[in-house]
Amino acid sequence: xxxxxxxxxxxxxxxxxxxxxxxxxxxxxxxxxxxxxxxxxxxxxxxxxxxxxxxxxxxxxxxxxxxxxxxxxxxxxxxxxxxxxxxxxxxxxxxxxxxxxxxxxxxxxxxxxxxxxxxxxxxxxxxxxxxxxxxxxxxxxxxxxxxxxxxxxxxxxxxxxxxxxxxxxxxxxxxxxxxxxxxxxxxxxxxxxxxxxxxxxxxxxxxxxxxxxxxxxxxxxxxxxxxxxxxxxxxxxxxxxxxxxxxxxxxxxxxxxxxxxxxxxxxxxxxxxxxxxxxxx
Numbered sequence: 458x459x460x461x462x463x464x465x466x467x468x469x470x471x472x473x474x475x476x477x478x479x480x481x482x483x484x485x486x487x488x489x490x491x492x493x494x495x496x497x498x499x500x501x502x503x504x505x506x507x508x509x510x511x512x513x514x515x516x517x518x519x520x521x522x523x524x525x526x527x528x529x530x531x532x533x534x535x536x537x538x539x540x541x542x543x544x545x546x547x548x549x550x551x552x553x554x555x556x557x558x559x560x561x562x563x564x565x566x567x568x569x570x571x572x573x574x575x576x577x578x579x580x581x582x583x584x585x586x587x588x589x590x591x592x593x594x595x596x597x598x599x600x601x602x603x604x605x606x607x608x609x610x611x612x613x614x615x616x617x618x619x620x621x622x623x624x625x626x627x628x629x630x631x632x633x634x635x636x637x638x639x640x641x642x643x644x645x646x647x648x649x650x651x652x653x654x655x656x657x658x659x660x661x662x663x664x665x666x667x668x669x670x671x672x673x674x675x676x677x678x679x680x681x682x683x684x685x686x687x688x689x690x691x692x693x694x695x696x697x698x699x700x701x702x703x704x705x706x707x708x709x710x711x712x713x714x715x716x717x718x719x720x721x722x723x724x725x726x727x728x729x730x731x732x733x734x735x736x737x738x
Contacts, residue, residue, distance in 0.1 A: 494650025495535040498634055498657035499528040505630030509623060520557035520668035521627055524661050527553050531660060535653035539594070542656075546586050550660060554578040557664065561671050574671070581684035582663045589659045592690035592703070593652035599642040601655050601690040604707035606635040608686040609662045611711035615683060615718040616665065621673035628665050631658060659687060676721045682714035 506525045507513060517523045527549060534545050554575060562571050593601040609632040617625025638654045666683050669675035689706035 490648065490650040491536055491653035492532075494638075494648075494653035495532040495657050497650075498638065498654040499532050501634035501637075502631060502658065502661055503528045505634070506627055509626045509630065517556065520664070520672060521624075523553050523557040524664040524668070527660055527664070528657055531657040532653075535656035539590075542590070543587060546590075546660075547583055550579055550583040550586060553660065553664060554582060554667070557668060558671060577681070578667045581667065581681070582660050585663045585684065585687035586656070586659045588688045588691050589655050590652065593655055598648065598651035598655065599639070600703050601687075602635070602639040602642045602651060604689045604703045605655060605659060605662060605687050606632065606639040607704065607707050608683060608711050609635050609658075611686075611715050612662065612666055612669075612683045615679055615715045616669045616673065616675055618715075619669070619674045619676070619679075619718045619722045621669060621675070624665060624669050624673055624675075628662075631662055631665065634658060635662070662687065674722065676718055679714040679717035679721070682710050682717060686710040686714070 503525050510521055530549055534542050589601045613625050613628025613632050616628050635658050638651055642651045663684050666680045670677050670680035686707045689703045692702045692706045
């Protein structure tokens with residue numbers, strides 16, 4: 458597909474869809490605003506990702522397919538009370554991390570490597586998912602939205618710079634959608650739809666970073682630093698509209714991950730282990 462056409466469909470189309478629904482959320486009754494926020498993020502992610510990847514197979518076979526499909530149940534998570542939401546988060550995160558890692562478990566990981574990666578992946582995804590939600594509940598959602606949007610944007614650059622154009626494009630879809638949410642929270646810091654939108658977007662951001670480490674050339678250390686960046690939402694913040702503390706810590710971790718990825722990319726990549734199936738990314 459022509460790069461300009463791909464950009465217009467994978468970034469501008471989701472931004473338009475998400476923006477229209479978010480705009481409607483501002484005018485909707487408060488009781489349905491969370492649903493509209495969650496749907497806006499899910500639509501932007503699933504439509505944009507499907508443009509990049511093409512037809513979605515069933516059952517899902519590649520890591521990005523699991524992450525796209527996660528958008529639908531994540532809408533349900535966004536509408537649940539905290540205790541039930543955290544329980545469903547744990548189940549979904551475990552299922553997605555296990556499912557998307559299947560090629561690695563089958564062809565590459567040996568001994569303790571598999572359990573260690575699964576535990577780390579689950580910890581990063583679930584930790585970020587809970588941290589973003591808790592920060593959005595306890596504070597204005599801008600404290601969560603800006604660090605998460607920054608992580609998505611820098612993560613997309615790191616993925617693209619370390620050998621995966623497609624993963625970078627998917628990260629760009631997430632960064633665009635989350636950027637809209639973050640910009641909206643600056644205007645309406647306590648809007649109920651924004652926390653729901655972040656609930657849908659968070660696991661996709663962390664999942665893309667894990668996929669980049671497992672199936673592309675994003676260094677493991679870079680993926681971990683970027684995966685920790687959303688946790689900055691829980692950092693202390695000064696009073697005011699802009700969450701300086703969380704944003705600064707998120708920026709530090711994200712740029713550290715990007716720098717690590719660029720440094721290793723500059724030194725050259727290593728070949729994939731024998732018997733590992735080629736990924737089309």
